[in-house]
Amino acid sequence: MSAISFFSCETIPEFNPVKEQKTLPVIEAQIDNDNYQMLLENRLGNTNVPVKLLYNERLINGNIEPSGAGSRYFSKWSYLVRTSNGIIENQNTFNLSAQIYDRTFTKTTLASYIFAAMGFPLFNSSEIFLILNNKNKGIYKLLERVDRDFFTKRQLPVYELIKVRFDAKFSLEGLNNIYTSFDKEIPDDNNLNNLAEFMHALDTTRTENLLTQLNRYLDINNYLRYHAASVVMMCVDGFTNNMYLYRSSSESP
Numbered sequence: 001m002s003a004i005s006f007f008s009c010e011t012i013p014e015f016n017p018v019k020e021q022k023t024l025p026v027i028e029a030q031i032d033n034d035n036y037q038m039l040l041e042n043r044l045g046n047t048n049v050p051v052k053l054l055y056n057e058r059l060i061n062g063n064i065e066p067s068g069a070g071s072r073y074f075s076k077w078s079y080l081v082r083t084s085n086g087i088i089e090n091q092n093t094f095n096l097s098a099q100i101y102d103r104t105f106t107k108t109t110l111a112s113y114i115f116a117a118m119g120f121p122l123f124n125s126s127e128i129f130l131i132l133n134n135k136n137k138g139i140y141k142l143l144e145r146v147d148r149d150f151f152t153k154r155q156l157p158v159y160e161l162i163k164v165r166f167d168a169k170f171s172l173e174g175l176n177n178i179y180t181s182f183d184k185e186i187p188d189d190n191n192l193n194n195l196a197e198f199m200h201a202l203d204t205t206r207t208e209n210l211l212t213q214l215n216r217y218l219d220i221n222n223y224l225r226y227h228a229a230s231v232v233m234m235c236v237d238g239f240t241n242n243m244y245l246y247r248s249s250s251e252s253p
Helices: 033-041 106-116 148-153 193-204 206-215 219-232
Strands: 026-030 048-054 058-067 078-083 093-097 125-132 136-145 160-164 182-186 243-247
Touching: 033 048, 033 058, 048 078, 058 093, 106 125, 106 219, 193 206, 206 219
Parallel strands: 026 125
Antiparallel strands: 026 048, 048 058, 058 078, 078 093, 093 136, 125 136, 160 182, 160 243
């Protein structure tokens, strides 16, 4: 004998893992209905809307916009937040990453420990629980942005910083338009000439000459260390996405 039972959705309590504990920070975000609808309709773009954030019993104003590549196609997606009158987890500009490809929320933390031990400069990250318009959105990774403030806080020199977009190609072949795959962050002058020279060298240098010819454009030893660690951790995203090309001075590769 079998039976089917029907339950009203209202009888099932909403899951909120932070309700009874105090260790995980909570951000309560409020967006008015019109702006929230605009955000939903433009989630594949860079539309930003005003947002009010309640954090540690303090009301903070700011702007919020969609962020990330793959997460925008999921019900839980990532955000870029800029605050105007306060900081959250010591940041006034940060990403709320949905970590849709890492349900354990451990890969970023593990990679941070490993890369820090290898001497690479690291962004700060922490976990928060997001409530948006009174609905629980779940746990997010709050990520520090890599921008000029990042280098200023660490007293690191920066001459050039280029952000690598999703599925970038490090080649000029096939009529590849580098301006669709790379963003010049520092200085904000849209000048990618140095990157184009590097790609030309990649395209034309014979294999046996790579180590001697590419050291003008790339710190080869540091790159090999980065590459080895990324392979071991299976962080394949770090080769064509979610990475930066950084030069500390005009003389450095």
